[in-house]
Amino acid sequence: MRLSNAALAGLPPSVLRPSYDRSAVTAGIVHLGLGAFHRSHQAVYVEDRLAQGETGWGIVGASLRSADTRDALAPQDGLYTLSIRDSDSEQLRVVGSILDILVAPESPARLIERLSDPAIRIVSLTITEKGYAVDLGTGSLKLDHPDIVHDLAHPQMPRSALGLLAEAIDRRRRAGAPPFTVLSCDNLPQNGKTLRRLLTGFAAERSRDLADYIAAEIPCPSSMVDRIVPATTDEDRRAIAAALGREDAWPVLTEPFTQWVVEDRFVAGRPRFEDSGVEFVDDVQPFEHMKLRLLNGTHTCMGAVGRLAGFDTVSRCIADPGVLTLVERHWREVIPTLSIPADRAFAYTRQLLARYGNRSLHHRTAQLASDASQKLTPRIVYPIRECLARGLPCGTLIFAVAAWIRSCGGKDEQGRPLPLNDPTFQAWTGQPDQQQAAPDEVVDAFLGLSFVFGDDLPRNAAFTTALKRAYRAIASQGVLAAARQV
Numbered sequence: 195m196r197l198s199n200a201a202l203a204g205l206p207p208s209v210l211r212p213s214y215d216r217s218a219v220t221a222g223i224v225h226l227g228l229g230a231f232h233r234s235h236q237a238v239y240v241e242d243r244l245a246q247g248e249t250g251w252g253i254v255g256a257s258l259r260s261a262d263t264r265d266a267l268a269p270q271d272g273l274y275t276l277s278i279r280d281s282d283s284e285q286l287r288v289v290g291s292i293l294d295i296l297v298a299p300e301s302p303a304r305l306i307e308r309l310s311d312p313a314i315r316i317v318s319l320t321i322t323e324k325g326y327a328v329d330l331g332t333g334s335l336k337l338d339h340p341d342i343v344h345d346l347a348h349p350q351m352p353r354s355a356l357g358l359l360a361e362a363i364d365r366r367r368r369a370g371a372p373p374f375t376v377l378s379c380d381n382l383p384q385n386g387k388t389l390r391r392l393l394t395g396f397a398a399e400r401s402r403d404l405a406d407y408i409a410a411e412i413p414c415p416s417s418m419v420d421r422i423v424p425a426t427t428d429e430d431r432r433a434i435a436a437a438l439g440r441e442d443a444w445p446v447l448t449e450p451f452t453q454w455v456v457e458d459r460f461v462a463g464r465p466r467f468e469d470s471g472v473e474f475v476d477d478v479q480p481f482e483h484m485k486l487r488l489l490n491g492t493h494t495c496m497g498a499v500g501r502l503a504g505f506d507t508v509s510r511c512i513a514d515p516g517v518l519t520l521v522e523r524h525w526r527e528v529i530p531t532l533s534i535p536a537d538r539a540f541a542y543t544r545q546l547l548a549r550y551g552n553r554s555l556h557h558r559t560a561q562l563a564s565d566a567s568q569k570l571t572p573r574i575v576y577p578i579r580e581c582l583a584r585g586l587p588c589g590t591l592i593f594a595v596a597a598w599i600r601s602c603g604g605k606d607e608q609g610r611p612l613p614l615n616d617p618t619f620q621a622w623t624g625q626p627d628q629q630q631a632a633p634d635e636v637v638d639a640f641l642g643l644s645f646v647f648g649d650d651l652p653r654n655a656a657f658t659t660a661l662k663r664a665y666r667a668i669a670s671q672g673v674l675a676a677a678r679q680v
């Protein structure tokens with residue numbers, strides 16, 4: 195009783211499903227990083243284009259780490275359910291745009307073969323911040339990252355996204371096949387530009403010709419993606435199976451809101467995404483700053499503050515007047531750093547309040563806190579740097595950094611364990627015992643994390659003084675009491 199092509203006709207009438215003939219669809223996109231976010235966002239925009247008859251743009255998904263997604267979706271013909279929830283209603287939609295799923299570690303050769311097929315015209319990515327092997331403190335490629343070291347030594351058996359892309363591009367170039375567009379959909383500042391810099395830097399370690407070819411022929415448009423996608427729980431699986439009348443091993447959940455802003459630089463064509471609500475612009479940066487700093491920045495703040503205070507979801511955080519005030523102050527400090535008009539930014543924050551208040555999503559603060567050491571820098575540290583340089587207030591942003599430091603200490607304020615899910619941070623051996631060490635020593639130790647703070651902020655007295663003050667207040671009074679004094 196599993197979801198499958200054959201089961202589509204028998205689903206309850208209220209469930210949306212592919213309205214096109216899936217067997218007529220061919221692949222035009224390879225997507226690297228087939229997580230819940232991709233399945234709730236880009237795959238749905240593609241689904242809409244397939245339904246409009248653009249049948250050459252099906253997706254081949256690739257997981258770069260585990261086989262979980264393939265194992266869940268392959269027995270159901272790549273189909274999965276999207277549950278779109280607002281506080282009091284739910285719409286189920288079965289999505290059919292993913293045609294095939296590959297697992298890179300099982301066979302990098304198969305994935306490279308697929309990437310080398312001239313029918314593939316776009317390679318998109320959602321591999322999270324850590325997938326780029328970038329030192330966010332300095333912006334440079336981590337040449338000592340184990341996957342990068344491996345991929346330079348074994349270019350035909352790559353593990354990293356950069357290694358896979360470089361090898362596939364090289365094969366296509368040698369075979370005289372046309373180039374593809376590489377489209378980053380991750381929450382990185384200037385994601386396309388950054389990816390291009392990293393990819394050419396990586397390729398240059400392999401061959402100058404390849405690096406020059408990439409620089410000349412492979413466009414990497416930047417894009418801003420926005421849709422809140424909480425991790426699926428077993429309870430969600432049960433509820434969705436009951437509503438479908440079929441098992442779905444891995445449905446995904448999301449909110450009604452969705453946004454995608456993309457730079458229109460595609461070398462081998464693209465679906466008519468503009469007819470499905472995508473905004474095409476010359477420069478994504480104003481939108482990306484708005485989203486990364488207003489939405490993701492306050493998410494990271496709530497990931498730390500909320501967990502310390504014992505709030506397990508975003509809607510619980512935002513229902514607390516203390517957290518709400520903190521989030522609103524965070525926005526007020528960030529808005530002067532944005533290049534969009536202030537009224538558009540305020541309108542976006544009003545919409546964010548409604549999105550955060552969505553009671554059906556159960557968006558967990560623990561999910562926000564995963565990989566926080568990678569998220570903090572582009573979302574909060576960059577705007578702090580800009581505010582300090584321009585003499586703008588940023589005490590609330592610095593407070594969020596102090597709360598993050600405190601949340602790495604292993605316990606919440608009721609003494610319950612706060613497990614970390616942040617491999618980059620956990621590889622750091624210098625973490626002091628936050629229950630024992632003097633507060634200023636804790637902060638001094640963290641300031642040594644150059645991939646978070648760069649080399650400049652630890653030497654900036656205005657920053658370090660404010661950070662120490664905020665951390666001391668959190669440690670002595672608790673995060674919500676300390677927040678009232680910011």
Ligand code: CS2
Nearest residue numbers: 419420421422423490493562
């Ligand atoms: C979140 C994002 O996990 C996080 O840190 O901030 O995944 C966020 O929900 C999305 O970027 C929303 O578009």
